[in-house]
Amino acid sequence: MPEQDRPPDRGELPGTGTPRTGLAERLALNHMGSFDWDLRLGTLELDPAALEVFDLRPEEFNGRPNSLYSRVTPEDGARLDAVLNRALHERASSYGMYFQAFLRDGTPRWTHTQGRILRDEGGKAVRVIGIVRDATAELTHSTLLRTLEEDRKRQTSMVERTTQALSRAVTVDDVTAALTGSGGLERFGADGLALGLVDGSMLKLIALTGRSMKVLSDLRLTRVDDDLPLSEAIRRQRPRFIGSLSELADRYPRLRPYIGELEIEAAAYLPLVAQARSIGGLCLFYRDRTHFTAEDRNLCLALAGIVAQSLQRAMLFDQEREFATGLQASMLPRRIPEVTGGEIAVRYHAAWSGREVGGDWYDVIPLPQGRIGVVVGDVEGHDTHAAAMMGQLRIVLRAYAAEGHAPSTVLARASQFLAELDTERFATCTYAQVDLATGDVRVVRAGHLGPLIRHTDGRTGWPNVRGGLPLGLATHFDDHEYPETRLDLVPGETLLLCTDGLVEQPGKDIGEGMDELADAVRHGPHGAAALADHLADGLWARPGAEDDMALLLLRRAPDPGTAKAPRIHQYIHQADPEGLAEARAVLRQALSDWGAGELADDVELVAGELLTNVLLHTEGGAVMTLEIVPSVRIRGPHRVRLAVQDRSSVWPRRRTPGEAATSGRGLLLIDSLATRWGVEPRGEGKSVWAEFRWLATEDGPDDRPEDRPEADSPAP
Incomplete structure (x- = not known):
C-alpha cells in the first residue's frame, strides 16, 4: 500500500506526526488537576496533576481532606468550608473560589478550585467532582489580585x-x-x-x-x-x-x-x-x-x-x-432567722465554672436559752460530691448544736460523722455560740480561719482563737480536742466569719489578704447588711479570685443609752498593747461630748487601775462601760458610772501596802477619787464599778445633802 494511502497512526495527530496527548496530560500541562470527593465515605482522590498543584508527593496524601490542611491557612480553610456548606445548604450545583496554597518551601501560590456537586435521587449531596489549578499567572499584577489580597x-x-x-x-x-x-x-x-x-x-x-x-x-x-x-x-x-x-x-x-x-x-x-x-x-x-x-x-x-x-x-x-447554682442554693439555708439584740448578714460568692460546685457554707442556728450558733465552713474539693457532703455536714452540725451541746462537743461529733461517711474528704469550719443579751461568745475552730472583730471605735482585730484539726482528720488521728475561746462582743461590735477564699489570693501571703480584709472592714459602714455589700463589692471582684467565698456578719445591737443617759462600751483585748491608751482616749472624748469633761482626769485614772488589774491578773480581756445615771430629782446631781467587767471570779481585795511596796494602792486610789464603788457578780465573772458625782450644767449646781449617795464600797 502506498505510504500516502496508509491510515494515520492513532498515537499521532493526523498530518503532523506529533504524538497524541491524553486528557490528564493536557490538564497537567496547564497546571490543572482533578479531584473526586466522596462525601459519604469522606475520601478524596487527587490525580497526579492535582497533587502537583498542592506540591504534595503521593506518599504525603492519605486520601483524606485533612491531608491538605498543611498547605492551606486556617482562614482559607474556614472560607473553603463556608463556601462548600453554603452550596450544599442552598442546593447549588457547583461552587468555586480563589485561595492561597503554600508550597513545600513556604512560597504562596494563588489557587482556584471549582467543583460540581452530584446528588442522589433524594437530592442529598453524595459526591463533588472538580478541578484545582494554579491561578497565579492570571492574577499576577492584576487589579483582581490586589483587590483579592486586600479583601x-x-x-x-x-x-x-x-x-x-x-x-x-x-x-x-x-x-x-x-x-x-x-x-x-x-x-x-x-x-x-x-x-x-x-x-x-x-x-x-x-x-x-x-x-x-x-x-x-x-x-x-x-x-x-x-x-x-x-x-x-x-x-x-x-x-x-x-x-x-x-x-x-x-x-x-x-x-x-x-x-x-x-x-x-x-x-x-x-x-x-x-x-x-x-x-x-x-x-x-x-x-x-x-x-x-x-x-x-x-x-x-x-x-x-x-x-x-x-x-x-x-x-x-x-x-x-x-x-450548679441551684444545687448550691439547695444546700445553703433558705433564710436566715431574725435575732433579738443584733443583726446578721450572709453573702456567698461562687468563683467556679460549669458544674464545679464549692463546699463552702454558712449557717445560723437558734439555740436554747435565747442564744444563737453561727458557723462558716468549707469542705475540700469543688464538685458535686463536695456540695453533697457540705449539705450533710451542715445538717448534722445544726442538729448537734440545737441539742444544746457545748461548741467543742458539736465539732467533735461532726468530725466523727464525717469520718463515718467513708470518704477521703475533710472539712474546716469555725463555730461560735453567741449570747447577744450578755455579749458572751464561745468560739471553736477546726483548721479554719478565726473570727475578725470590729470594735465600736472602728478598730479591727483577729483574736487569738485556739483551734483543732479539720473535721474528719481529727477522727483519723484520734484527736477530738477543740478548745473553746471566750470572747466578749460589746454592744455595737461586729463579729465576722469567712472562708479562706476571701483572704487568699494567688501569689500573695495569706497575711496580706487578712490585712486587706481587716482594712476593708475598718472603713466599711456600720450596719451588717451594708458592710456585707461593701465587702462583696470590694473584695469579690479582685483579679485572681478563683475560690468560693462565704461570709457571715453578726453585729450586736448598739447601746447608746438615751439623750439624758448616754452610754458607751469598749472591749480591751488582753493581747492588744494599744488597748489601754485607746480606752483612755475614748473615755475622755465621751465625757467631753457629754459636757462632763471636768471628771475626765479622775475617771481616766480609775479606769486605768481597773483595766490594768484585769489585764495583769486574769486570763482574758475586759469590757468597759461608761454611762450617765441621771438624778431622780429635778435639779439633783447626776452620776457618771464606770464599770469594768472580766471573767475572773476572784474579787478585788483591799491591802495596806508598806512604804516600799510597788502595788496594792489601786483600791485606795479608787476609794479616794470615786463617790462610791463596788463589785457585782456577772455570770462566771464580775463587774467592778465606780461612780462619780456630777453637777450637770443643764440642771445647775445643787449640792443638797439629801442628794449625796451613800458609800457602797466593799469592806476592807
Whole structure:
C-alpha cells in the first residue's frame, strides 16, 4: 500500500506526526488537576496533576481532606468550608473560589478550585467532582489580585479579631458584651448588629447595637414562624442578603414602619447553626453597601459560624452554671432567722465554672436559752460530691448544736460523722455560740480561719482563737480536742466569719489578704447588711479570685443609752498593747461630748487601775462601760458610772501596802477619787464599778445633802 494511502497512526495527530496527548496530560500541562470527593465515605482522590498543584508527593496524601490542611491557612480553610456548606445548604450545583496554597518551601501560590456537586435521587449531596489549578499567572499584577489580597487581609483580620474576642467569652452575657462592646461592630465591618436566640417557639433579641437600631426594640420578642427575615433565615437555615430597603419592605411588610427610620442600605440575615440545629440568628446592617460579593457572603457565613460556636459553648456553660447554682442554693439555708439584740448578714460568692460546685457554707442556728450558733465552713474539693457532703455536714452540725451541746462537743461529733461517711474528704469550719443579751461568745475552730472583730471605735482585730484539726482528720488521728475561746462582743461590735477564699489570693501571703480584709472592714459602714455589700463589692471582684467565698456578719445591737443617759462600751483585748491608751482616749472624748469633761482626769485614772488589774491578773480581756445615771430629782446631781467587767471570779481585795511596796494602792486610789464603788457578780465573772458625782450644767449646781449617795464600797 502506498505510504500516502496508509491510515494515520492513532498515537499521532493526523498530518503532523506529533504524538497524541491524553486528557490528564493536557490538564497537567496547564497546571490543572482533578479531584473526586466522596462525601459519604469522606475520601478524596487527587490525580497526579492535582497533587502537583498542592506540591504534595503521593506518599504525603492519605486520601483524606485533612491531608491538605498543611498547605492551606486556617482562614482559607474556614472560607473553603463556608463556601462548600453554603452550596450544599442552598442546593447549588457547583461552587468555586480563589485561595492561597503554600508550597513545600513556604512560597504562596494563588489557587482556584471549582467543583460540581452530584446528588442522589433524594437530592442529598453524595459526591463533588472538580478541578484545582494554579491561578497565579492570571492574577499576577492584576487589579483582581490586589483587590483579592486586600479583601483577604481584611477578611482574615476580621475573622482573627472576632475569634480572639469571642474566645474569652464564657457566658451568653460575655458573648453579647463582645459583640456590642467597644470595637464590636468594627470587627464585623458592620454599622449595626442584632443577635437573637431561639427559645422554644420564640426568638428573643438579646443584643441590639448601632446607630438607629433602637427603632427595632419593638421586635425584641417575636415568633420563629413570623414572616420576618431573621426568622426565615433561622427556619430555613439559609442566609438572606438584602441590598435594597425597598426590596426588604416589599418582601416583609411588617418591617415597613421601621425602614424609614433605619439608616441602612443593606443587611445580612444569618442563621446560627450548631450541630444541625438553629440556636439563633445574627443580623448585620450596612450603610454604604448595595450588594454582597461572593467573598462578602463567605465572610458573613464564616463570622456567623464563629458566633454560633461561641454561643453554643456559652449556652452550655450557662445551663451547667444554673444547675450548679441551684444545687448550691439547695444546700445553703433558705433564710436566715431574725435575732433579738443584733443583726446578721450572709453573702456567698461562687468563683467556679460549669458544674464545679464549692463546699463552702454558712449557717445560723437558734439555740436554747435565747442564744444563737453561727458557723462558716468549707469542705475540700469543688464538685458535686463536695456540695453533697457540705449539705450533710451542715445538717448534722445544726442538729448537734440545737441539742444544746457545748461548741467543742458539736465539732467533735461532726468530725466523727464525717469520718463515718467513708470518704477521703475533710472539712474546716469555725463555730461560735453567741449570747447577744450578755455579749458572751464561745468560739471553736477546726483548721479554719478565726473570727475578725470590729470594735465600736472602728478598730479591727483577729483574736487569738485556739483551734483543732479539720473535721474528719481529727477522727483519723484520734484527736477530738477543740478548745473553746471566750470572747466578749460589746454592744455595737461586729463579729465576722469567712472562708479562706476571701483572704487568699494567688501569689500573695495569706497575711496580706487578712490585712486587706481587716482594712476593708475598718472603713466599711456600720450596719451588717451594708458592710456585707461593701465587702462583696470590694473584695469579690479582685483579679485572681478563683475560690468560693462565704461570709457571715453578726453585729450586736448598739447601746447608746438615751439623750439624758448616754452610754458607751469598749472591749480591751488582753493581747492588744494599744488597748489601754485607746480606752483612755475614748473615755475622755465621751465625757467631753457629754459636757462632763471636768471628771475626765479622775475617771481616766480609775479606769486605768481597773483595766490594768484585769489585764495583769486574769486570763482574758475586759469590757468597759461608761454611762450617765441621771438624778431622780429635778435639779439633783447626776452620776457618771464606770464599770469594768472580766471573767475572773476572784474579787478585788483591799491591802495596806508598806512604804516600799510597788502595788496594792489601786483600791485606795479608787476609794479616794470615786463617790462610791463596788463589785457585782456577772455570770462566771464580775463587774467592778465606780461612780462619780456630777453637777450637770443643764440642771445647775445643787449640792443638797439629801442628794449625796451613800458609800457602797466593799469592806476592807
